[in-house]
Structure formats: C-alpha cells, structure tokens
Amino acid sequence: MKVKVIEEKCIGCGVCVNTCPEVFEMNDDNKAIILDDADFDSCDLDEAIDNCPTDAIEEE
Ligand code: SF4
Secondary structure, three states: OOEEEOHHHOOOOOHHHHHOOOOEEEOOOOOEEEOOOOOOOOOOHHHHHHHOOOOOEEEO
16 A cells, blocks of 8 residues: 645644654655655554544555
8 A cells, every 4th residue: 555645634743754654754844745765564554544633644
C-alpha cells in the first residue's frame, strides 16, 4: 500500500509522523508530506489513516 496526504485537509497535528516516521514528515508550512524515500512497509499505514483527525491521508 502507498498513501498520499490531502494538503488542504491537514491541520499539522503530527500524529502520522509519530506513527510512521519513515513515511511522513512535516514541511515548513506544518503540513504532512510523504518522504521522497518513504518506506511504506515500515509501519501500519492503516493505523496512520485511521488516526488522522481530518481524514487527510488516503490510500494511493
Ligand atoms: S495525522 Fe493528518 S492532520 Fe495530522 S499531520 Fe498527519 S496528515 Fe496532517
């Protein structure tokens, strides 16, 4: 599975970065982005999707 972040929905809470630090990072605008070398197998992406408070993470 791969995921993407819907930037307009992201409120910058950082939960996804804590859940999957090998996939997400915060950019200078305090929005979550996908790392260029994201390791999508490194964590539970379903957990990241489920825990995002604004449903900003979607399966790609
Ligand atoms: S969990 Fe959702 S709202 Fe929070 S930083 Fe990640 S994408 Fe943004």
